[in-house]
Amino acid sequence: MVEIKNLVKNYGNKNAVDDISFTIQEGEIVGFLGPNGAGKSTTMNIITGYLSATSGTVTVLGKDIFKEPMAVKKQIGFLPEQPPLYVDMTVLEYLSFVFDLKGCDFNKREHLNEVMEKVKILDVKDRLIRNLSKGYRQRVGIAQAIIGNPKFIIFDEPTVGLDPVQIIEIRNLIRSLGKKHTVILSTHILSEVQAICDRVIIINEGKLIANEKTADLNRVVGQSAKMKIKVAGPNREVLNMLRTLQGILRVESDGIREGDTYSYLLETNPAIDVRKIIFNALASHSWPMMGMESVEAELEDVFVRLIQSTQGKER
């Protein structure tokens, strides 16, 4: 449905997007993952026709964005990083403006009501956007994107700056939109992708480094697990003892101390459940375990692992 081929974008000498190709099938929710400055926004801006590419093609539903921009733009709903809101308008006025702007040809009042109900902003429809909270503004931004029922919706970092409750609401909203629309979602938060997306495209420094089903990504991510434990006992001896245990790849003390309790960061082999091993070993020394938690893989870890694994394949 969306096909991107050899996309390149240079800003002067800087290579913001470097030969990226991928396709997106109808009905997919695709996560676009990368650290800040990786080229996510640039790629999205090119797909939406806001920027032009240095070379390469973007085809949406068989139409080239550079050759038939009007036809393609009609099929795309876009929520940029900063929602494009006119704060001097009320929500209803703003959405009605977007409706006219997109030249939609169905019943305006019905459609706007439907959209506002979907993103749950009916209660604020007569308020000035200026006076809305960040979470509501984000929803108005989403409403704007889905007006006109575009086949394809692009969200650029939709949960940045929201509080945890709002994040969950927005994620649920995006997931429900994914049932009817094809969605691209950019983020730098790994767990967000794992929570919402069917597939993940990872880019770093303008290059595509992974294009995997989310489940497959979890396998890559899961190649080694991290956990944090707290033990009451002599720091150095505990450290040395932990290093001898089976299934533990790396141990370091992270320097946090409460009384005689120290905490340690462990990297373990995911094939072995080390929890019992650790517990028994500590028990045999009568060093009480004060806490144990698993640490989620960070985006950086995934990058390191992905880059390592692709280099491994090349060899």
Next chain:
Amino acid sequence: MLAIYKREMRSYFTTSIGYIFLASALVISAVIFSVSTVFSQSADVSVYFSGLIFVLMIFLPILTMKSFSEEKRTKTEQLLLTSPVSTTQMVLGKVFSSFTMLAIFVVLSLLFLIPLGAFVGEDTSGPNAALVMGNVIALLLIGMCFIAVGVFVSSLTENQFAAIVITIVALLFMFAINLFNSMIEVYAIRVIFDWLSIYARYQVFTYGIFDIGALIYYLSFAGVFVFLTVRVFESRKYR
């Protein structure tokens, strides 16, 4: 285009920029009117109308300063540029909305003439219909050019204050070259300056004569700046 036009018109009156423009421009016009007719005991309105040009020169940039600077600053231009509206339509929507405000101002500024009409006998030099019509058309045309320049400048910067200052300076420059152009020796520069000098062709209209050549000139002048504005947006894509 209509959607953008409507939004602009609405925002002129909700952000009070429109009222500020109309009120302040009309106050200054009233002063010019009083001085040039009532106090000098004259029914000749040509001074009044040429004064209005300067009023437009100072106050129209207030209308145009926001047009794209604001959109750029608040990123709302991303909505316009990714919606199925062409860049030309977007620019024209802005230009026409400012033009509507200009037309409202010109109509209101004519109200001052009504009491003057009472003094016009059959043989006086007071306002006659052809002369007023000529001046109105001239104001609308020259104002349209100011708007096109203002919109162009505002597409270049996200600082509204810079937009307004640069626009006024540019318009003053165009006025000034009218004065010293004849002193320039190099023919090529004179031709360019002559083209930029939007005031030179204004005179004909004030005699109540309709000059097709000047009309075409003003339309193409505004057209060139609309085109340049469109190019600004197109070229930004490739930046």
